[in-house]
Amino acid sequence: MHPLPADAIYLDHNASSPLDPAVAGAMREYLTKSFGNPHSFEHAFGWAAGQAVEKARSEVAAAVGADPDEIVFTSGATEANNIAVLGICRALPRERRRILVSAIEHKAVLEPALAAKDLFGVEVEMLPVGEDGIVDMPRLRQALDGGVGFVSIMLINNEIGTRQPIEEIASTCREAGAIFHTDAAQALAVEDLDVQSLSVDLMSLSSHKAYGPMGIGALYVARDVPIRPAPLLFGGGQENGLRPGTVPTPLCVGFGAACSLLMNRRSSDRARLSALRARLLGRIVDGVPTATLVGDPIRRHPGNLSIRFANVEAERLIANLQPRIALSTGSACTSGTPEPSHVLTAVGLSVREAREVVRIGLGRFTTTSDVDAAAAIIVQAVAACVDA
Structure with missing residues (x-):
């Protein structure tokens, strides 16, 4: 046990x-009283659970401008990404078996794409990005000329916070006849998402990145997508046959409640986070003038800072901040691996420079006093690392 300091x-x-807390309150009844299997259609317990799941599906759909029957519940964005990438690649016609992914995708997209190469014989091409983390659009257009069937580019990067011009990317892919998927796990909490405006065919969502419970996510599958993803699992036929297994009612209810809250909070959360981010960055740079921001300074997640402290090893800095400050070196899904971040090297950092970058993520409950205290502690810890 590692007790948290107050x-x-x-x-x-x-x-x-x-x-x-409002999400926890909405879930409580389905953790205790309304515990029926939502797929049991013969009795009231099942009816109540099933109605709760469908209400949650409608709430998730509303948060992204979709229809409820276009939402498939999954265990999280990782599973949603796997269904999108592997499911589509499995169904692609022979003349369209080339796929494109950006060099800074989450491993939950990159690894399924590479697996599809071995499993289904598709050709995988990595699209480069600039120093700002934005996909090279001329390179994308050039690559689309060669019979590409599927493209996956994330909306907001989980490490450096860069926001891709998804509307332009999706439109370009659609004109070329390629199915387009975006991982929007980082965007749900801070973007006014609308699948029609974005022109996406598939979109992955995560609950626990948006103040909902862990263990639940969703895949948006457009009703008019030319090729539907083929199922990867079998047995039960739930979620229109795409994702079999008993749907977890309490988690669905929590995800839906989180999405309902977002509908009224995203705009104000976004403005407040942007102000806090600017305040924190300013105070850090005042104390450590050599600190530099990684990624696009404007087109980025309003609560994300990816900062390089020259000549300060990020892992050592973070260790010195424990247990007072929680931040990271990058993706939690790949932490502990000896390799430098593929995202950071893709935007031009050397291996040494990549190991000097920390990721800071602000959120709904972050306060101004949190930001001020954190800035002072981080500046002091950086100085200690330099002097050691």
Whole structure:
């Protein structure tokens, strides 16, 4: 057990956000009283659970401008990404068996794409990005000329916070006849998502990045997508046959409740986070003038800072901040691996420079006093690392 100090400050919202108390309240009944299987159609317990799941599906759909029957519940964005990538690649016609992914995708997209190469014989091409983390659009257009059937590019990067011009990318892919998927796990909490405006065919969502519970996510599958993803699992036929297994009612209810809250909070959360981010960055740079921001300074997640502290090893800095400040070196899904971040090297950092970058993620419950205290502690810890 590692008890948290009372004054601990959580700045790792890009890894996971805390459960909103209102969401916990909505889930409570389905953890205790309404425990029926939502697929049991013969009795009232099943009816109540089933109605709760469908209400949650409608709430998730509303948060992204979709229809409820276009939402498939999954165990999280990782599973949603796997269904999208592997499911589509399995169904692609022979003349369209080339796929494109950006060099800074989450491993939950990159690894299924490479697996599809071995499993289904597709050709995989990595699209380069600039120093700002934005996909090279001329290179994308050039690559689309060669019979590409599927493209996956994330909306907001989980490490450096860069926001891709998804509307332009999706439109370009659609004109070329390629199915387009985006991983929007980091975007749900801060973007006014609308699948029609974005022109996406498939979109992955995560609950625990948006103040909902862990263990639940969703895949949006457009009703008019030319090729539907083929199922990867079998047995039960739930979720229109795409994702079999008993749907977890309490988690669905929590995800739906989180999405309902977002509908009224995203705009104000976005403005407040942007102000807090600017305040924190300013105070850090004042104390450590050599600190530099990684990624696009404007087109980025409003609560994300990816900062390089020259000549300071990120892992050592973070260790020195424990247990007071929670932040990270990058994706929680790949932490502990010896290799440098593929995202950071893709935007032009050397291996040494990549190991000097920390990720800070602000969230709904971050306060101004949290930001001020964290800035002072981080500046002091950087100085200690330099002097050691």
